[in-house]
Amino acid sequence: MGYQDVARDILTHVGGRENIISLVHCATRLRFKLKDQKQADAQALKNNPGVIMVVESGGQFQVVIGNHVHDVYNAVCAEAGIVEDGVQPASEPGEKVNILSRLIDIVSAVFTPFIGVMAASGILKGLLAVAVVFGWLTTESGTYKLWFAASDSLFYFFPLALGYTAGKKFGGNPFVTMAIGGALTHPVVMQALEASSQAGAATEYFLGIPVTFINYSSSVIPIILAAWVSCWLEKQGNKLLPSAMRNFFSPLFCLAFTVPLTFLLIGPVATWLSQMLAHGYQAIYALAPWLAGGVMGAIWQVCVIFGLHWGLVPLMINNLSVLGHDTMMPLLLPAVMGQVGATLGVFIRTRDKKLKVLAGSAFTAGIFGITEPAVYGVTLPNRRPFIFGCIAGAVGGVIVGFSQTNVYSFGFANIFSFAQMIPPGGVDATVWGAVFGTLLSLVLACVLTCIAGLPRTEVNAPVVTKPRENEILAPMSGTVLAMDQVPDSTFASGLLGEGAAIIPLTGKVIAPFYGEVASLFQTRHAIGLLSDSGIEVLIHIGIDTVKLNGQYFTTHVKVGDKIKPGDLLIEFDRQAILDAGYDLATPVIISNSDEYASVMRNTNDHVIDSGMPFLTVLNKGEVNESIS
Structure with missing residues (x-):
């Protein structure tokens, strides 16, 4: 999906141009301030493959895009006709915003526009410190002076x-x-x-x-x-x-x-x-630096998720301005590398090709301090890797806090932060403590994730429950749709049988019960199944997808194969089918439903996971018994 398509979808689901008060972007997120957040459809945006996550925090509607956020931002501005951002007031008249949300909104809007050059300036200062320590440059040389002016101009x-x-x-x-x-x-x-x-x-x-x-x-x-x-x-x-x-x-x-x-x-x-803020923070830090490290290492990524980390950015800059150094940023590096290590663990452990590709790219971005793709795309959805990353961050933070490491220029926690920790006198124990604590955080999170970060069932097959007799499990994850809402009159009328439909979120179809493959269309877009109890099920992937002649579909079974719940039946390229202009509503039909009293849907939830109870077929005798 191109940037312009993503932009149109985002603009539609935030309520349109008329609902936007202001729009800015940071390293990975579009940050909307909306007139009415109720008009925004966060769930619809989450279903867009170009959107990693949607977060509503600090009075902002934040759409997490990843490394291509600037391109998407430009596309959104072009679609909406936004010429210049941020000219609107912080809040609409009569709007009630709590103090914390207002503070975060102000800080993020003030610092976001030049966040990239701030990070670049800090990295350049750190690299100059390394060059001086190793004797590659002297502070009196013209080369050093020009690069120092480049790194210091923004802050001066x-x-x-x-x-x-x-x-x-x-x-x-x-x-x-x-x-x-x-x-x-x-x-x-x-x-x-x-x-x-x-x-x-x-x-x-x-x-x-x-x-x-x-x-x-x-x-x-x-x-x-x-x-x-x-x-x-x-x-x-x-x-x-x-x-x-x-x-x-x-x-x-x-x-x-x-x-x-x-x-x-x-x-x-x-x-x-x-000065009061700087010295007050320093006094608290001096009481138990190891405890401060453990707390910050554990909760920093949680703060990032809700956008609360912006409240700490001015404090770090203020420490550098007043004290000449900052002790908070080194405590955050283990938290960042904890999530990076957990992402590496997922990359090593998983056999899901798409998750492996996502984890690989997120790992690379995380090393350079961009953790949103790792958190939203890899660790948080799988829960345990995110928790292991926070635990590892706390352990590494304790060591960095105990080492009382400082940074001497501003930047965001990434692999280059070690250069910014070198004091004027050269590399000392504070630097080595930060290196050890950070590497321990990365390795610990990776090992824990490899051992217990993913369910064993994730490696081989989707998580499924054991179906009861006459129960059909969901053959795919997605949005549940009543049969009469399917955009095809043949299916919607029930002529082919009763059931329900699913709009898939992934490109996999799994077996919904114990039985066998009864039929398999030559175009691979549909499959007929027969359960051990005699239920005939037709799974038809998309509407009119027969016209694709099998393109974008891959079968993993053949007619006559025995199946059990969770077995992979068909894979399909969800995005390619959508881009080709086809509706992916997938009817799950009980073909011989006239032999039964009724077909009931097991859940009223809007979204269902594959392998969860979906439909139940009631025999005529069962209905009679319930009536009597």
Whole structure:
């Protein structure tokens, strides 16, 4: 399925363009803010092969795409006619959003647009540290200086980047808020800061009020608060000023008022708050770093699932700005590699070809810090690998915490994080502790998953229950459909027999009982079965698929073969059939239903797993006994 097709499906199932307030994307997710989340159909999106998972968290409707998220994002914007994202307000009038959801929404919107370059800058800084330690470069060389400028520029001028994205998030003019960020790092201000630090320096005043100069390079909180104030003032000014004057006087008022207010009040207060947060975290960490490592290693991926991890990103950046190092990010690396190890275990253990391919690609992405494909596509659906990954992450986190490892530049937990952990004095025990704890996490998760991560039945056959007499198990996993809803009059009328239909989620048909193969169509799109108790069942894969002449279908049995529940009968390429324009509704018909009193569906659930009880055939005598 192409990006444009995925985009159309996503747009349809989020309620259309008119239901979208804003749309941004991060490394793997489309993050929608919707007017009415009830209009969105999460289940329908989960059925799309181009969507890994759908998460509703932090006031956002998040569609997990994977590594191709930017391409899908562009396709969605093109389909919806979205020219510029994030210009809408954070919430609609009258909308009730709790504080945590609002915080996560703000943080993700502010940091998401440049998340990739943040990670790249951190990796480059780490690689420069490695080059210096091994003597490949010196800090005095021109090569080092140019690469250092490239790696440090974003963080040095952080207030500019944050000013722009915060201005968009708060619904103001982002260039005004970017200009405020530029004022915080302007050379005149930096010179005044240097002069004020010298002994006997004269105090600077703004309209008679003393100014305290602070180094705002790499800071986070001051510019976000200043951007909020500026956007609020801009909205008030736009209400009062005539339309002809807004473009000039509204930005003028915001700059003239907000910049001095930031230096006089917002900046000092925000800096004090930043220092309190950093030192408060450090004090808690110092009490039991091993415990902090165990907790973070265990719960980090759970936080990622619900989007709660964004609440910790500013804290890590703030630690680097105030303390010059951060102890939180090293604790997260075992959590990431725990899921990577569990994914590797699934790759080694499973015999399901599609799962093996998915696990292989997810393992590669996970090494570089992108764990959503591994979590949503591999470990979480199989439950035990995800749990083993969290356990291994906790064990590795304890070791990293005990080693009191730091990072000295910002980045996201991945294989390159080891380079960012090298202190100015060179590689020491803190680095080796992180390496050991992280590798232990990966290996432990892999071993546990290989031993007990997948049910043994997954290796050879689907999980099935033993059917009772006159019971038919579901021959495939999918969405249950009443027979009269099948888009074919012959099946819907019941002329061929009673039963129900399934819209398949996978491309496998398994045996629904003990019996034999009674018939097999030459085009392989349908199969007739006869149970040991005499029930005749026809499984017809899709509507009008006979026209495919056997293309996309593979049979694993022949007429006369004995079968038992769970045996693989037919495989088919689900996506190829859909792309060819065919409906995949699959009737499961009791061909000799006129010999029985009735055919009952065993479940009222909308979705059923293969091998679960599906239909029950009642003999006429059984009905008479129940009536009497």
